[in-house]
Amino acid sequence: DAKTTQPTSMDCAEGRAANLPCNHSTISGNEYVYWYRQIHSQGPQYIIHGLKNNETNEMASLIITEDRKSSTLILPHATLRDTAVYYCIVAEYGNKLVFGAGTILRVKS
């Protein structure tokens, strides 16, 4: 079973920041937080991952709380092409990823 809890769906206005929360209260010390997204009929796309420090790349930022029990994925300027299902996953490196249902993010103009 997935070890994360995410809202079922969220809406965001185009051009605004999208903040997607994730709870992972049972995360262990060796487990990373990974974010993937999936646009309809395509394979999941890697976004970002982190262990305990906040991370940023060209796609997004990942904010992990100090106790590591929750995190937030931030898309700084959402576009219509960011409409997708976003999956938050905790896993040890190299181990299988266990997907939950994810959050459906709808970006609206």
Added chain:
Amino acid sequence: DTGVSQDPRHKITKRGQNVTFRCDPISEHNRLYWYRQTLGQGPEFLTYFQNEAQLEKSRLLSDRFSAERPKGSFSTLEIQRTEQGDSAMYLCASSLGQPNTEAFFGQGTRLTVV
């Protein structure tokens, strides 16, 4: 293109037929994963390889399913005596299997059993 490649992208087969899918991972990635995804659900883990060794199989992988990675490079997933319930997207992913690395997915093979 240096991403994960899957072939074919689409497959329609009659119930009872055997099908085989191929996955070519990213070069130098020693871990390879197979997942299955049905409509409206997240991907479900099926099995994974470390080089040519199959290290874990999900209980979802019935006796009709077999996966191989004979030389530690490409992998095949075969389904024998297909059933309508096998209709799904079959996804392959690969990774370096090292700390602080991520897995990359292919575009999947969509199987329809009629």
